[in-house]
Amino acid sequence: MKVAVASGKGGTGKTTLSVALALSVEEPVSLLDCDVEEPNCHLFLPKHEPMQTREVFVPVPHIDESLCDNCGACARFCQFNAIASLGVKTLVFSDLCHSCGGCAKICPKGAITEMDKLIGKIGSFRIGELFFAGGTLDVGQPISPPLIKEVLKSVPGSRDGLVIVDSPPGTSCPMVAAVSEADFVILVTEPTPFGLHDLKIAVETIREIRKPHCVVINRCDSGDDRVEQYCDKQGIQIALKIPDSRNMAVAYSQGKTMLDAMPEMRPGLESMINNVILQQKRK
Amino acid sequence: MKIAFSSSGDSLESPFESRFGRCRKFIVLNDADDSVEVVDNTQNLNAAQGAGIQAAQNVANAGVQCVVSGHCGPKAFMTLDAAGIKVYTCESRGSVADALDAFKKGELPQLAGADVNGHWQ
Numbered sequence: 001m002k003v004a005v006a007s008g009k010g011g012t013g014k015t016t017l018s019v020a021l022a023l024s025v026e027e028p029v030s031l032l033d034c035d036v037e038e039p040n041c042h043l044f045l046p047k048h049e050p051m052q053t054r055e056v057f058v059p060v061p062h063i064d065e066s067l068c069d070n071c072g073a074c075a076r077f078c079q080f081n082a083i084a085s086l087g088v089k090t091l092v093f094s095d096l097c098h099s100c101g102g103c104a105k106i107c108p109k110g111a112i113t114e115m116d117k118l119i120g121k122i123g124s125f126r127i128g129e130l131f132f133a134g135g136t137l138d139v140g141q142p143i144s145p146p147l148i149k150e151v152l153k154s155v156p157g158s159r160d161g162l163v164i165v166d167s168p169p170g171t172s173c174p175m176v177a178a179v180s181e182a183d184f185v186i187l188v189t190e191p192t193p194f195g196l197h198d199l200k201i202a203v204e205t206i207r208e209i210r211k212p213h214c215v216v217i218n219r220c221d222s223g224d225d226r227v228e229q230y231c232d233k234q235g236i237q238i239a240l241k242i243p244d245s246r247n248m249a250v251a252y253s254q255g256k257t258m259l260d261a262m263p264e265m266r267p268g269l270e271s272m273i274n275n276v277i278l279q280q281k282r283k
Numbered sequence: 284m285k286i287a288f289s290s291s292g293d294s295l296e297s298p299f300e301s302r303f304g305r306c307r308k309f310i311v312l313n314d315a316d317d318s319v320e321v322v323d324n325t326q327n328l329n330a331a332q333g334a335g336i337q338a339a340q341n342v343a344n345a346g347v348q349c350v351v352s353g354h355c356g357p358k359a360f361m362t363l364d365a366a367g368i369k370v371y372t373c374e375s376r377g378s379v380a381d382a383l384d385a386f387k388k389g390e391l392p393q394l395a396g397a398d399v400n401g402h403w404q
């Protein structure tokens with residue numbers, strides 16, 4: 001079963017919660033860091049064996065200038081404006097390419113072949129029953145979903161059990177890519193006007209892709225009760241409230257986890273994850 | 284020689300627009316006979332990405348040799364450069380005609396590279 005931890009904006013405590021959840025279950029569990037633009041889960045995990053890394057490539061078009069007559073068919077075809085045909089020259093902007101493969105198919109001169117372009121890498125390791133994998137997007141690569149999808153595929157086939165996905169913040173394509181395969185989504189928010197605003201957008205997105213979800217309120221004693229009122233009205237379960245704690249801030253800055261800073265949260269985390277698993281099994 | 288000015292309207296009297304990729308129109312002046320032609324760029328207003336590239340392609344296909352605009356990002360510059368088009372920047376908030384005046388007087392600096400960073404998302 002896959003559980004995605006997501007939030008409408010960064011800095012709500014998504015990674016903190018993902019790591020704490022992964023460490024609070026006793027059974028085999030996989031933690032996937034899909035926040036590939038700013039991966040940081042691994043910083044909070046205990047000592048581990050060396051990371052195994054592999055590179056991830058996407059196919060992008062390469063134009064053989066000796067065959068191309070600059071007819072412009074490929075540029076007109078590409079929905080992503082990744083090709084410019086200038087009459088004298090045809091340019092490919094591979095960082096805008098979504099690897100649909102269409103331009104190579106429609107080129108009347110057969111001038112386009114697909115070449116692999118490196119977009120990032122995936123590191124993985126184990127700590128006892130925990131399997132971790134996380135992606136790191138190469139600097140300057142604007143398109144992350146292909147890498148996120150590879151991270152989601154990196155759980156060894158022999159493993160079943162719980163998979164926790166730390167999703168990229170926001171509600172655009174990267175977030176949707178990360179939660180698309182989840183059975184359940186945990187939305188992390190803060191009880192502030194900004195938190196509520198971003199939560200609403202996240203809830204809309206999650207409803208659109210029809211994923212069962214619940215809300216976790218981080219720093220629950222720091223703001224007002226509008227997030228709770230909103231969840232109440234919308235019939236969204238608040239599965240956990242995490243108090244604002246100076247210990248947590250200190251632990252975070254030292255690479256320690258929520259379980260180090262607030263061991264009293266363990267039962268809450270355990271029962272939340274058990275409830276989610278139970279709910280899903282009943283279906 | 285054909286010179287393209289980014290604009291929000293469709294004549295020399297229309298306001299000069301400082302954005303290259305997302306201007307509505309290009310006013311193209313042919314200085315051989317002072318004829319004016321309008322190149323539509325509105326399809327780029329809502330482009331999720333690559334507006335500068337497409338705008339560059341639009342002016343290249345109109346056969347221009349020079350572009351006068353406010354700012355130019357790296358991809359647009361690269362595309363214009365590949366098409367052999369020179370880019371001049373103009374800070375004018377006036378009309379296209381004002382920008383044309385400044386261009387004719389040789390007051391506008393020619394860009395040697397992109398002067399704004401690309402935006403990826």
Ligand code: SF4
Pocket residue numbers: 063067068069070071072073074075085090106107108109110111112
């Ligand atoms: S479709 Fe083929 S021949 Fe035409 S411009 Fe593109 S690469 Fe060149």
Ligand code: SF4
Pocket residue numbers: 060061077078079080081082083096097098099100101102103104
């Ligand atoms: S593969 Fe698809 S997205 Fe990439 S350049 Fe070709 S047509 Fe555009």
